[in-house]
Amino acid sequence: MMTPRRMRTHDPERNAAEYVSGEMGGRRVRRWFNAHLLECEDCWREVLLGRLGRRLATDIREVAPSSLRDRVRAVIAVESRDAVERPRRRGLRRGRRQ
Amino acid sequence: MTDRDAFLRATMGSMDLVYNVARRMVRAPEDVEDLVQETYLAAFRAWKDHRRPDRVEPWLVTICLNLGRSRYRRLSARPREVELSDVVQDTRAGDQDTERDALAAVERSELYRAMWALPEEQRVAITLVDLSGFSTADAAAEMGTPRGTVLSRLHRGRRALALLMPERAREVNDR
Numbered sequence: 196m197m198t199p200r201r202m203r204t205h206d207p208e209r210n211a212a213e214y215v216s217g218e219m220g221g222r223r224v225r226r227w228f229n230a231h232l233l234e235c236e237d238c239w240r241e242v243l244l245g246r247l248g249r250r251l252a253t254d255i256r257e258v259a260p261s262s263l264r265d266r267v268r269a270v271i272a273v274e275s276r277d278a279v280e281r282p283r284r285r286g287l288r289r290g291r292r293q
Numbered sequence: 294m295t296d297r298d299a300f301l302r303a304t305m306g307s308m309d310l311v312y313n314v315a316r317r318m319v320r321a322p323e324d325v326e327d328l329v330q331e332t333y334l335a336a337f338r339a340w341k342d343h344r345r346p347d348r349v350e351p352w353l354v355t356i357c358l359n360l361g362r363s364r365y366r367r368l369s370a371r372p373r374e375v376e377l378s379d380v381v382q383d384t385r386a387g388d389q390d391t392e393r394d395a396l397a398a399v400e401r402s403e404l405y406r407a408m409w410a411l412p413e414e415q416r417v418a419i420t421l422v423d424l425s426g427f428s429t430a431d432a433a434a435e436m437g438t439p440r441g442t443v444l445s446r447l448h449r450g451r452r453a454l455a456l457l458m459p460e461r462a463r464e465v466n467d468r
């Protein structure tokens with residue numbers, strides 16, 4: 196089988212990273228790598244570990260505590276009150292531009 | 294609509310993501326919440342100054358990451374007492390199936406521990422690409438490194454996570 200030029204260097208780490216991220220470019224390259232996976236133990240193992248690692252990395256997503264939402268809203272409210280007061284002092288300088 | 298309303302409408306839906314990013318940048322739960330708050334405050338200030346992004350989510354992630362990086366450096370200088378708080382936070386979850394939730398909590402705290410065992414740049418690569426959905430090219434721009442470096446950090450991080458979870462990695466080794 197023809198090996199696309201950029202795949203000629205065997206780099207299980209980089210190949211697996213791209214493959215698992217769904218970023219392996221070009222249909223020909225993907226086809227080559229899929230075939231290669233069947234015969235290369237190293238790449239196959241790296242792809243399996245990469246997949247598992249990616250799954251683990253996303254498995255532990257959590258929901259933000261609702262108290263945190265309230266806290267953020269409160270902080271933004273305070274900040275926007277400040278903002279109403281502060282520009283008023285700067286208002287003259289700003290007015291010219293607007 | 295006021296600036297504040299527009300900002301909240303545009304950003305509050307991303308809070309779970311920002312929270313999870315923050316969870317990967319600092320360890321103690323109270324620091325995580327502080328970091329999320331700082332992120333939203335910094336974002337709101339930029340928003341008021343009309344520095345508004347095309348896409349809100351990657352923008353918030355980037356702010357959180359940058360704040361988190363400097364914060365993490367400060368925090369890691371101080372002694373850590375965290376193992377317990379990882380678990381405390383994790384047991385918060387459950388309502389229905391408590392047994393399953395407890396199992397999930399144990400696995401989750403193991404996962405966090407595994408993640409904290411990674412070098413920072415691997416954890417950041419995983420946070421950007423796997424958690425936040427950045428392309429590796431965007432992650433490279435964000436991290437200021439060539440894409441090849443991101444690919445290798447990403448893969449090493451994923452592999453380390455997999456291998457640090459022996460129960461799950463057995464699936465791979467047994468093949």
Ligand SMILES: [Zn+2]
Pocket residue numbers: 205206207231235236237238239
């Ligand atoms: Zn190979």
